[in-house]
Amino acid sequence: MQDYLSKIIDYIQERRWLGHLLFWVILLLTQSLGVESLYDEQDIFIHKALMLPIKMLAAYTLIYFQVPVFLYKKRYVAFLVSFIVSSYVFTVLARITVVHGVEELIRPRPFAQESILEIATDIKALYARYYLGTYFPAIIMYILKLIKEKFYESRAIEQLEKQKVSSELNFFKAQIHPHFLFNTLNNLYVLTLQKSDKASDTVLKLSEILDYMLYQCNDNLVYVEKEMQLIENYINLEQLRYGDRLSLSFTHHIDNPNSKIAPLILISLVENAFKHGASGAIQNPIIDIDLKVEEGQMKFRIFNTKARFEQKDHTNYKEGIGLHNTKSQLQLLYPNTHVIEINDASESFEVKLNVDLNS
Numbered sequence: 001m002q003d004y005l006s007k008i009i010d011y012i013q014e015r016r017w018l019g020h021l022l023f024w025v026i027l028l029l030t031q032s033l034g035v036e037s038l039y040d041e042q043d044i045f046i047h048k049a050l051m052l053p054i055k056m057l058a059a060y061t062l063i064y065f066q067v068p069v070f071l072y073k074k075r076y077v078a079f080l081v082s083f084i085v086s087s088y089v090f091t092v093l094a095r096i097t098v099v100h101g102v103e104e105l106i107r108p109r110p111f112a113q114e115s116i117l118e119i120a121t122d123i124k125a126l127y128a129r130y131y132l133g134t135y136f137p138a139i140i141m142y143i144l145k146l147i148k149e150k151f152y153e154s155r156a157i158e159q160l161e162k163q164k165v166s167s168e169l170n171f172f173k174a175q176i177h178p179h180f181l182f183n184t185l186n187n188l189y190v191l192t193l194q195k196s197d198k199a200s201d202t203v204l205k206l207s208e209i210l211d212y213m214l215y216q217c218n219d220n221l222v223y224v225e226k227e228m229q230l231i232e233n234y235i236n237l238e239q240l241r242y243g244d245r246l247s248l249s250f251t252h253h254i255d256n257p258n259s260k261i262a263p264l265i266l267i268s269l270v271e272n273a274f275k276h277g278a279s280g281a282i283q284n285p286i287i288d289i290d291l292k293v294e295e296g297q298m299k300f301r302i303f304n305t306k307a308r309f310e311q312k313d314h315t316n317y318k319e320g321i322g323l324h325n326t327k328s329q330l331q332l333l334y335p336n337t338h339v340i341e342i343n344d345a346s347e348s349f350e351v352k353l354n355v356d357l358n359s
Contacts, residue, residue, distance in 0.1 A: 023144070027137055028052055043106040050101050051094060051133075058090040059138035063145060087135065091126040094134050095119045187240045202240060205233045217263035224259045224293050224357075228252050231270050231289070238274050245285065246278050252291040259293045259357055262333045266291070268325045269302050269351055276349065277304025296358035303350045323351070334359060 032045045066086070070079035099114055119126070188206070191199040212230055216222070235250055270289065278285045288303040323342070330338045330353075337356035343349070 047102045054094045055137045091130040094130045221260040222263045247286045250289045254293040273304040298355045300353040
């Protein structure tokens with residue numbers, strides 16, 4: 001319903017003349033049908049139709065001249081003087097239209113008529129009987145104009161927020177650090193020199209990772225199993241580099257294969273664990289990963305050992321992605337439906353992440 005209403009508003013906005021025409025036609029009809037008078041309906045319609053140009057002049061003068069030129073620019077004295085003068089002029093014109101126009105057409109003769117001078121000098125009668133009727137349409141039009149501007153302002157802000165979120169997410173996706181790619185290519189080079197059978201598997205897994213990152217995870221949500229396969233392929237490639245020196249465990253359980261999650265949230269944490277948890281400065285490096293999805297609730301835990309003294313990072317990796325990247329994505333995608341817990345000890349690092357995938 002809201003989308004349908006937005007389309008109607010956009011259609012009218014593109015044809016502003018149509019919006020103004022509808023406003024005055026609806027106003028004329030509602031005022032003609034809703035007035036009790038001694039005159040018949042045809043005479044009432046003639047009365048309101050002849051008065052309509054005065055009301056239009058008053059409305060457009062106020063809304064499109066006096067308000068933007070004086071009021072919005074804080075020229076309050078000029079606005080007040082201008083409004084007093086214009087309101088006087090339009091109420092005089094309204095009274096003249098009634099006395100020398102409407103009554104000439106619909107009032108039975110004979111009747112006495114006020115002269116233009118008498119009309120112009122009877123200030124009290126002008127403002128008591130004609131001021132509100134003349135400016136009532138202007139008030140309604142101005143309110144509708146404010147509502148319309150607020151509507152487009154809110155929609156513009158909403159679109160900007162969506163574009164911002166989309167840009168930030170694309171930025172985070174683009175930050176998946178390429179160090180594992182270079183390491184894998186180096187390992188692949190060594191394997192090809194050794195004519196190892198692992199070379200073909202390495203190429204296949206690397207191809208799957210790149211295909212997923214570049215092409216398959218462009219949707220807002222992907223299957224959790226796809227993310228799990230990405231982690232497995234990543235782990236397998238890193239194991240080629242570290243071999244048996246690294247004690248690695250990856251357990252997973254997904255009760256519903258249709259469970260979905262925003263893509264590339266977990267891989268940054270996994271990559272970060274290898275970056276800092278499999279360092280040569282650690283004698284017995286350990287990485288332990290556990291992924292569970294039950295009834296739409298994802299629980300992810302990753303533990304890694306780390307060196308007591310942090311090594312200098314010449315790649316600026318730590319500042320670029322990893323934990324900060326994941327936190328930012330979670331805040332954008334699951335602002336109120338995730339909990340992340342970080343345990344940073346002297347020789348270990350652990351992240352626990354719970355996400356409500358039903359949100």
